Amino acid sequence: MHFEWTNLVIVIVAFLILYWLLNRYAFGPLFSVMEKRRELIKQQMDEAAQTRNQATQFVEEQKAALQQARKDAQDIIEQARQTSNSQAEQLINQAKEESLRLKNEAARDIETEKNKAVAALRSEIGAVSVQIASKVLQKEVDPKAQEQLVDNYLKDVGIRQ
Amino acid sequence: MHEAPxxxxxxxxFDLxxxxxxxxxxxxVFAxxxxxxxxxxxxxxxxxxxxxxxxxxxxxxxxxSTMDYKKGxxxxxxxxxxxxFIFVSNMLGLPLVVPFKYTDPAAANFFGLPLTTVLDGLNSGKEYVEVGWWKSPTADAASAMGLALIVFVLVHFLGIVKNPKHYFGHYFKPFFFFFPINLIEQFSKLLTHGMRLFGNIFAGEVLISVLLKMSTLWFGVGAVASVLGLIVWQGFSIFVGTIQAFVFTILAMVYISQSLETDEDH
Known part of the structure; x- marks a missing residue:
């Protein structure tokens, strides 16, 4: 076995050259590629996590929207029910009012007709009674004074009635 | 054993x-x-x-596994x-042995440069000298020590530059009079680091050449035994070469981590 000091130096020099060459031409690019892949994977994982969060958020939002829609529908139904109730009531009230008005009108009409009839009857009776009286008396009574007389009489009768 | 050219x-x-x-x-390795x-x-x-x-x-x-990865x-x-490099070097000596037999001193030269080991052998009265032109670079004490020396120099350089207080302090721990022991420890680390690699690979190659020599013995029985032995031993040498490359590297990392560690870490 020999121990040559030159071997030691040769190996050191060769090793250092090899180290420099590998570092410069092989490992440097390889490390950067590995680093890039690491970053890519990290980025993708981040993205996946983000997407998942977004999805969860969307689902939450959807749920909330659905809840809201359900509530809105309920409200609308409720409102419709209330409106219909109040409308029905209103209609009934209107109908009642209308009928009352019609009734009153009818009563008033009857009254006026009655009054008219009474007035007509009164004048008729006056004239007839004058004619009767004149027929009976065979003489001409002043029709004006006679009418006055009958009128007074009828009024008395009317009050008594 | 074959002589070195x-x-x-x-x-x-220069060992050619x-x-x-x-x-x-x-x-x-580079390719x-x-x-x-x-x-x-x-x-x-x-x-x-x-x-x-x-x-x-x-x-x-x-x-x-040896230190904080950010530091390492x-x-x-x-x-x-x-x-x-060590793995490839360890494997290099396994598949082939290229022995060259020199009997004539005049032929023992390499592009005009005389092979001194051959001449010495022939001059001392041997009939022939066998020269091995192929071996694992790590099966040489000086080259294995060269690799260990790179790590040794790096470790002590890092210790002095990055961590001087701890570096100089640790020679006197746990007591001042431990200084010689600590000093010996540092050099024994260097020596064992290189020699472990050299010893394992060198022994492997010695056994391979012994097994090869066995093939001429006992009229063919030796050849069979040699082939069987080589199959087993080559396989084991691949294993040893792999393990030694791993051990050398992890020891280098351990030594580096020791030079980088600070007292605050404990």
């Missing part, structure tokens, strides 16, 4: 087999890494890129280079 240039001895195999394993990172894709990685990323994640696991991230490239 050593030449002398300007008074310095080591130079060859270090360059080869460096080229294999593998480059091939794996040729068509890099973020979303659709190829098979080789997946494999390379698995290695990176494995080393990241080693680092985060700068040493990811170092850990990767260590584990890949």
């Amino acid at each position: 050593i030449v002398q240039i300007a008074g310095l001895k 087999a080591l130079i060859l195999t270090v360059i080869v394993s460096g080229i294999i 593998l890494a480059k091939l794996a990172t040729r068509n890099l894709s973020v979303e659709n990685p190829g098979k080789l890129q997946n494999f390379m990323e698995w290695v990176v994640e494995f080393v990241q696991g080693l680092i985060s 991230a700068p040493f990811l490239s170092l850990g990767l280079t260590l584990i890949m």
Whole structure:
């Protein structure tokens, strides 16, 4: 076995050259590629996590929207029910009012007709009674004074009635 | 054992087999890494890129098991280079042995440079000298120590620059007179770090060459035994080589984490 000091130096020099060459031409690019892949994977994982969060958020939002829609529908139904109730009531009230008005009108009409009839009857009776009286008396009574007389009489009768 | 093909240039001895195999394993590691990172894709990685990323994640696991990963991230490239280079180096010596038999001193040269180990052997009266031109770079004490020395220097540099109070303080803990023991500990760490790797791989290769030599014994019985032994031992050597690459790297990370840790951490 020999121990040559030159071997030691040769190996050191060769090793250092090899180290420099590998570092410069092989490992440097390889490390950067590995680093890039690491970053890519990290980025993708981040993205996946983000997407998942977004999805969860969307689902939450959807749920909330659905809840809201359900509530809105309920409200609308409720409102419709209330409106219909109040409308029905209103209609009934209107109908009642209308009928009352019609009734009153009818009563008033009857009254006026009655009054008219009474007035007509009164004048008729006056004239007839004058004619009767004149027929009976065979003489001409002043029709004006006679009418006055009958009128007074009828009024008395009317009050008594 | 085969001799190493050593030449002398300007008074310095160079082990040609080591130079060859270090360059080869460096080229294999770089080619593998480059091939794996040729068509890099973020979303659709190829098979080789997946494999390379698995290695990176494995080393990241080693680092985060020894220290806070944020602190250890700068040493990811170092850990990767260590584990890949040592693994490939450990495997390199397993598939083939290229022995070369020299009998003539005149032929024992490499492009005109004489192979000193061969000449020494022949001059000392041997009939021939076998030279191994192929081996694991890590099956050499000096080169394994070189790798350990890189980690050692890095660890102490980090300790002094990043964490000087703890670094200088820990030599005198728990008591002042523990200083020599702590000092020895530091150097024993260096020594065991390199020698563990060297020993495991070297022993593996020794046994492989022993098994190969066995093939000529006992008229064919040795050959059968040699093949069976090689099958088992090669498999085990792959396992050992993998484990040693892992152990060397995780120890480097442990030492680095020790140099980075602060007193406040406890």
